[in-house]
Amino acid sequence: MAEMSAGIKIKNKRKKQGYKLRQIKKDLWLYILVIPGLLHFIVFKYLPMWGILIAFKDYNAYLGFFGSPWVGFKQFTDFFTSPEFGRLFVNTLTISFYNLIFGFPAPVIMALMLNEIRKQWYKRTIQTLVYIPHFISWVIIASLTYTLFNSQGVINKYIAAMGNEAVPFLTSADTFRPLIIGQTIWKETGFGTIIYLAALAGIDVQLYEAAVIDGANRFKQFWHITLPSIKGTIITLLILRMGHILDNGFDQLFLMSNSLNRSVSEVFDVYVYTMGITRGAFSFSTAVGLFKSLIGIVLIYSSNRLAKAAGESGIF
Amino acid sequence: MKKSWQSKLFDMFNTVVLGVFASTTVLPFLYVLACSFAPEKEILSKPFFIIPSEVHLRSYKYIFSSPTLPRAFLVSLFITISGALTAMFFTLTMAYPLSKKYLVGRNVLLGLVTFTLVFGGGMIPGFLVIKSLGFINKYWALILPGALSTWNLLVVKNFFQELPQEMEDSARVDGCSALGTFLRIVLPLSMPVIATFTLFYAVGYWNDYRSALLYTTNNKMWPLQLVLRQIILMAAGNIDGATFDEAYTQPPLESVKNAVIVFGTVPILAVYPFLQKHFVKGIMIGAIKG
Numbered sequence: 001m002a003e004m005s006a007g008i009k010i011k012n013k014r015k016k017q018g019y020k021l022r023q024i025k026k027d028l029w030l031y032i033l034v035i036p037g038l039l040h041f042i043v044f045k046y047l048p049m050w051g052i053l054i055a056f057k058d059y060n061a062y063l064g065f066f067g068s069p070w071v072g073f074k075q076f077t078d079f080f081t082s083p084e085f086g087r088l089f090v091n092t093l094t095i096s097f098y099n100l101i102f103g104f105p106a107p108v109i110m111a112l113m114l115n116e117i118r119k120q121w122y123k124r125t126i127q128t129l130v131y132i133p134h135f136i137s138w139v140i141i142a143s144l145t146y147t148l149f150n151s152q153g154v155i156n157k158y159i160a161a162m163g164n165e166a167v168p169f170l171t172s173a174d175t176f177r178p179l180i181i182g183q184t185i186w187k188e189t190g191f192g193t194i195i196y197l198a199a200l201a202g203i204d205v206q207l208y209e210a211a212v213i214d215g216a217n218r219f220k221q222f223w224h225i226t227l228p229s230i231k232g233t234i235i236t237l238l239i240l241r242m243g244h245i246l247d248n249g250f251d252q253l254f255l256m257s258n259s260l261n262r263s264v265s266e267v268f269d270v271y272v273y274t275m276g277i278t279r280g281a282f283s284f285s286t287a288v289g290l291f292k293s294l295i296g297i298v299l300i301y302s303s304n305r306l307a308k309a310a311g312e313s314g315i316f
Numbered sequence: 317m318k319k320s321w322q323s324k325l326f327d328m329f330n331t332v333v334l335g336v337f338a339s340t341t342v343l344p345f346l347y348v349l350a351c352s353f354a355p356e357k358e359i360l361s362k363p364f365f366i367i368p369s370e371v372h373l374r375s376y377k378y379i380f381s382s383p384t385l386p387r388a389f390l391v392s393l394f395i396t397i398s399g400a401l402t403a404m405f406f407t408l409t410m411a412y413p414l415s416k417k418y419l420v421g422r423n424v425l426l427g428l429v430t431f432t433l434v435f436g437g438g439m440i441p442g443f444l445v446i447k448s449l450g451f452i453n454k455y456w457a458l459i460l461p462g463a464l465s466t467w468n469l470l471v472v473k474n475f476f477q478e479l480p481q482e483m484e485d486s487a488r489v490d491g492c493s494a495l496g497t498f499l500r501i502v503l504p505l506s507m508p509v510i511a512t513f514t515l516f517y518a519v520g521y522w523n524d525y526r527s528a529l530l531y532t533t534n535n536k537m538w539p540l541q542l543v544l545r546q547i548i549l550m551a552a553g554n555i556d557g558a559t560f561d562e563a564y565t566q567p568p569l570e571s572v573k574n575a576v577i578v579f580g581t582v583p584i585l586a587v588y589p590f591l592q593k594h595f596v597k598g599i600m601i602g603a604i605k606g
Binding site for chain 2 (some may be wrong): 285290
């Protein structure tokens with residue numbers, strides 16, 4: 001009896017495999033289409049992940065990837081005990097923290113403000129303008145910042161006109177962080193509103209109509225209908241954001257940092273570039289990069305768990 | 317219904333604040349544009365203006381007197397066009413099979429793809445891969461690594477998934493191969509999405525300076541963005557390092573610097589109206605099932 005059922009199982013399995021094979025044959029073209037993209041993923045995304053192994057080696061260009069000796073966690077302990085570690089950690093976290101508390105709510109607030117504008121032509125004009133900076137490169141934005149904020153720039157000319165001393169915005173450690181956060185807000189706030197505006201457009205108008213009949217004023221409508229309706233969107237975007245909390249934009253910070261503001265401008269991303277590409281310490285800088293990405297993963301998973309614990313849907 | 321005074325006050329405040337923010341996005345560009353035409357004295361004396369007292373083309377003539385910027389412009393143009401086309405090839409061909417729920421092995425492939433959203437090799441392992449491929453100082457290094465964005469791939473996949481399957485089925489019944497269905501039925505239906513993502517990729521390539529910074533040492537291969545950085549930020553002493561073109565470090569011609577910024581911005585602003593038509597829709601497709 002048992003043998004028989006086992007036989008049937010095998011037969012079923014064969015049938016299933018046959019079906020699968022036929023299915024694969026039928027979709028042969030689909031598999032061929034996948035090949036270029038798959039190769040791209042393997043070469044440019046997965047090979048570098050495998051290359052992370054050099055963080056546990058003492059990479060030497062002459063010995064190559066395979067020939068270089070294993071050193072375990074030496075690169076990591078070197079990094080954690082180096083005098084730079086504390087400064088990099090603080091700089092990275094500070095910029096991330098400011099970007100989070102000022103940069104994250106900015107598009108939510110702007111979307112809510114845009115939502116209250118009743119004149120459609122005005123709303124559309126504002127939208128057209130505020131989306132522009134998203135498409136402008138960091139090089140151009142850094143150049144504009146230079147033009148406006150250098151010692152003879154627009155802002156300092158106004159400061160001088162009021163009889164005050166020029167502020168060295170670009171070369172001072174005190175003004176570096178506000179300048180960076182300001183740039184980010186200026187560049188991304190407008191574009192960030194798109195997704196919230198879509199969520200706002202999806203709110204059922206009947207809810208507002210009912211609220212008006214019940215005597216709710218504009219603020220009450222905002223507080224009890226508008227805000228709860230976009231809460232899910234806000235939380236999803238917040239979780240996604242947490243994973244990238246330590247990526248405070250190489251492209252931006254590399255351009256804005258200089259020898260005079262290095263004490264606050266040097267962050268993990270820029271440090272990896274300086275140590276790896278400029279000084280050739282490949283293993284060490286890979287270890288720094290890996291440390292950063294691991295924190296990112298931990299943050300994205302834990303904020304997702306937190307969101308689920310709070311009764312939200314989370315992202316996975 | 318009559319509005320309360322609080323409500324009116326709020327509307328006024330709201331209108332003004334948004335207007336001010338929106339004007340900060342255009343005023344810097346208008347100022348730079350004005351400076352690029354203005355006489356040197358005016359730039360140094362007036363704090364801010366958007367209409368120059370006299371119009372000079374001097375700074376633009378100066379830019380075109382050296383081959384550096386026109387060459388960088390052509391390099392950027394080449395990378396942008398070939399990059400956007402390569403990227404669309406990779407994105408469309410991979411997104412289509414991934415959109416088929418019945419594809420055997422689809423979940424494995426999707427897992428491989430989505431994992432790259434949360435984890436990556438990082439800058440240095442990426443650099444070593446490019447180096448071992450022999451791409452250093454080759455245009456391949458500026459085109460291939462960015463030619464498939466995971467996020468764009470997933471959005472296009474979602475779009476394909478939403479297309480009505482019946483049309484494809486009937487094409488298959490009539491004897492069209494999977495490839496034929498993709499080329500003759502699916503792609504023609506996807507023109508808006510193709511336009512959106514071609515533009516997205518093109519903007520990405522145009523704005524990219526990091527690849528050239530990492531993978532090239534020959535400044536004749538540099539795209540516009542990297543040359544702009546060299547001229548404006550490094551000549552300004554903002555970043556320590558050597559400059560490579562004497563022509564731009566000569567007398568501190570403010571108007572020339574501004575003309576250089578204009579030179580780098582105009583192409584993006586020129587395609588912006590086309591972009592704007594599409595990107596909102598592009599983002600929405602992604603938002604439906606992100």
